[in-house]
Amino acid sequence: MRTSKNISPILEIRDLKKSFGDKDVLNGFNLKLFEGENLVVMGKSGSGKSVMVKCLVGLIQADSGIIRIKEQDIEVLGRAELDLLRTHIGFLFQGSALYDSMTVRENLEFPLRRHKKQLKMEEDTESLVLEALKNVGLEHTLDSMPSELSGGMQRRVALARALILKPEIILYDEPTTGLDPITSKEIIQLMRNIQETYNTSSLIITHDVDCARVISNRMILLVDGINYAEGSFEELAKSQDPKVQAFFKT
Amino acid sequence: MTGSSNRIGAFFEEAGELVLFTGRFFAEVFKPPFEFKELLRQCYQMGNRSFLLVGVTGFILGLVFTLQSRPTLMQFGAESWMPSMVSISIVREIGPVIIALICAGKIGSGIGAELGSMRVTEQIDAMEVSGTNPFKYLVVTRIVATTLMIPLLVILGDSIALLGSAIIENLKGEVSFLLYFNQVFDALKFSDLIPATIKTFFFGFAIGLVGCYKGYNCSKGTVGVGEASNEAVVYTSMLLFVIDFIAVFVADIYYG
Numbered sequence: 001m002r003t004s005k006n007i008s009p010i011l012e013i014r015d016l017k018k019s020f021g022d023k024d025v026l027n028g029f030n031l032k033l034f035e036g037e038n039l040v041v042m043g044k045s046g047s048g049k050s051v052m053v054k055c056l057v058g059l060i061q062a063d064s065g066i067i068r069i070k071e072q073d074i075e076v077l078g079r080a081e082l083d084l085l086r087t088h089i090g091f092l093f094q095g096s097a098l099y100d101s102m103t104v105r106e107n108l109e110f111p112l113r114r115h116k117k118q119l120k121m122e123e124d125t126e127s128l129v130l131e132a133l134k135n136v137g138l139e140h141t142l143d144s145m146p147s148e149l150s151g152g153m154q155r156r157v158a159l160a161r162a163l164i165l166k167p168e169i170i171l172y173d174e175p176t177t178g179l180d181p182i183t184s185k186e187i188i189q190l191m192r193n194i195q196e197t198y199n200t201s202s203l204i205i206t207h208d209v210d211c212a213r214v215i216s217n218r219m220i221l222l223v224d225g226i227n228y229a230e231g232s233f234e235e236l237a238k239s240q241d242p243k244v245q246a247f248f249k250t
Numbered sequence: 251m252t253g254s255s256n257r258i259g260a261f262f263e264e265a266g267e268l269v270l271f272t273g274r275f276f277a278e279v280f281k282p283p284f285e286f287k288e289l290l291r292q293c294y295q296m297g298n299r300s301f302l303l304v305g306v307t308g309f310i311l312g313l314v315f316t317l318q319s320r321p322t323l324m325q326f327g328a329e330s331w332m333p334s335m336v337s338i339s340i341v342r343e344i345g346p347v348i349i350a351l352i353c354a355g356k357i358g359s360g361i362g363a364e365l366g367s368m369r370v371t372e373q374i375d376a377m378e379v380s381g382t383n384p385f386k387y388l389v390v391t392r393i394v395a396t397t398l399m400i401p402l403l404v405i406l407g408d409s410i411a412l413l414g415s416a417i418i419e420n421l422k423g424e425v426s427f428l429l430y431f432n433q434v435f436d437a438l439k440f441s442d443l444i445p446a447t448i449k450t451f452f453f454g455f456a457i458g459l460v461g462c463y464k465g466y467n468c469s470k471g472t473v474g475v476g477e478a479s480n481e482a483v484v485y486t487s488m489l490l491f492v493i494d495f496i497a498v499f500v501a502d503i504y505y506g
Contacts, residue, residue: 057379083381097376101364111380161380 008071010035010201011056011169016065017225018051025051026062027225031203033169038195038202040212040233042247043222049205050094052222053171056203057089058082069169087115090162090170090200094177096154098146104157105142108132108164115165132160135197136190152183159190163198170194172204176211188214209248221247271463275393278386285391292395296357300403307352308407311344312336312414320422329423333430334437336415341438342446345408347494350453352407353400354486358461361392362482365465366475374466389466393458400454401447445501452493460486 009032018026025048033039043049054060056067058074067074072085098107108129112121121128133139136156146154155175162170175191176184188211195202195215206212212219213233221229221236221244229236229244237248316336323329365388368374377384412434419425464478464485 054375059375059378079383083383086379086381089379091376091379093372093376095372097372099368099373099376100371110377111382114380114382165380 007034009033010070012068014066016055017063018055019063025225030227033201033203035201036199038215038217040204040206040216040219041222042207042212042219047222048225049222050173053173053205057091087165088168090167092159092162092172092175094174096158098154098158100146103143103145105129108161111165132164136160152179155187168200170200170202174206176208191215268463272459279390285387288387288391289394292391293399296395296399300353300356303352303356304349304403304407305410308410309414311348312411313418316415316418332419333433337412337434337437338442340411341408342442345411346404346446346450349404349407350400350490351487353403354457355483357396358457358482358486359479361461362465363475363479365462366468366478369468370471370475389462392462396458397451397454400457401450404450441505445497449497453490456489456493457486
């Protein structure tokens with residue numbers, strides 16, 4: 001893992017600002033994610049974590065600021081270039097966001113059918129789907145519909161779908177929200193296994209302290225739309241700042 | 251007064267957004283990659299799932315229209331005009347409008363609810379971040395599918411309506427099927443068929459467009475999905491009558 005400041009980051013946000021009407025959500029947020037790193041961004045509900053991560057992949061247009069992924073400024077990319085860049089990013093949505101009219105197999109095949117040739121993936125679709133499902137321990141659900149799966153299983157299938165194109169960066173938006181403690185631990189363990197197996201760089205948006213403790217190499221606390229504090233879990237947990245302490249006391 | 255002006259403002263704002271949405275459709279529809287597989291799937295779904303409804307509606311329409319018109323025509327001794335009158339009425343006006351309204355209720359609301367639910371559960375966002383253009387995959391395919399399938403469903407509905415009418419004539423007026431359909435084909439001209447068929451393409455386009463617009467821009471969670479579905483039907487129904495008026499007006503200038 002490389003986290004040194006002199007290596008160029010795989011993902012960088014500089015002075016990101018976004019407001020909705022009168023409400024300023026992000027007020028100059030900065031972030032650098034290095035190769036192989038697990039970076040956790042923690043913040044209260046409504047602090048702008050999800051807005052930030054959606055700006056990153058171009059789902060929301062930022063008001064100002066620079067977003068660079070793999071040394072490409074996403075603001076200047078055309079549709080085709082942005083779509084190609086997105087194939088290098090896996091995204092796990094808070095609510096799983098599985099296509100509910102498709103089976104698990106079709107959900108996983110969907111990105112493959114479009115980008116397999118473009119990404120020069122030589123393995124056949126079936127084996128790639130099975131490999132992704134095996135990674136999350138759900139090979140037996142291949143022909144099930146998402147509605148037939150539990151919340152935890154849906155999250156794992158969504159994780160398999162995020163991994164199917166073997167992305168270099170994975171963005172996790174509240175990966176453990178809405179899950180029971182045991183399933184949460186399973187998801188966190190899966191995230192660690194994935195990072196070890198594929199050496200992905202992960203940006204994890206969460207307010208789950210347990211998740212942050214287990215998975216993070218580095219953390220950023222997002223308060224009032226800015227980076228309020230930054231450091232390892234242990235460093236932040238020891239902080240005497242009441243705003244920082246508020247995260248760890250809960 | 252303020253409430254009324256707000257509503258008028260909101261109407262024009264929505265109309266403007268719908269125009270932009272239409273513009274985006276035309277910008278994307280001719281641009282590769284083309285989603286043929288999804289288009290075929292949508293055509294099959296819309297045609298197959300509406301087949302029975304359109305058939306039954308058309309059949310009852312033909313039966314009822316003939317039963318209701320018969321006594322009046324008999325009063326004038328004009329029963330022999332029944333096949334001509336029924337066929338022209340159904341093919342030119344009643345068939346396309348009724349079938350399109352039925353399809354607005356079934357297909358338009360279905361599209362609004364499906365896309366709305368995909369929007370609020372972030373499935374559209376998931377498609378976008380996987381490097382697929384959701385507008386092309388979900389919207390363009392559905393609008394093209396309705397534009398192609400509604401004319402076919404209308405032709406089917408008209409044919410079954412004429413069959414229903416022929417059955418009543420056969421039972422009540424002892425008119426053979428051969429004689430009935432001979433009179434129908436004698437009465438119908440290209441000037442009846444062509445404008446009526448052309449306008450059904452516009453009906454199909456309107457059904458797909460409004461359903462997709464409402465669903466794709468859905469917000470406010472599950473309540474928003476219900477609203478999207480409901481508004482898709484209401485707006486489409488209004489739009490169908492506007493299109494019908496314009497089509498009849500233009501056809502009257504051209505053929506009149």
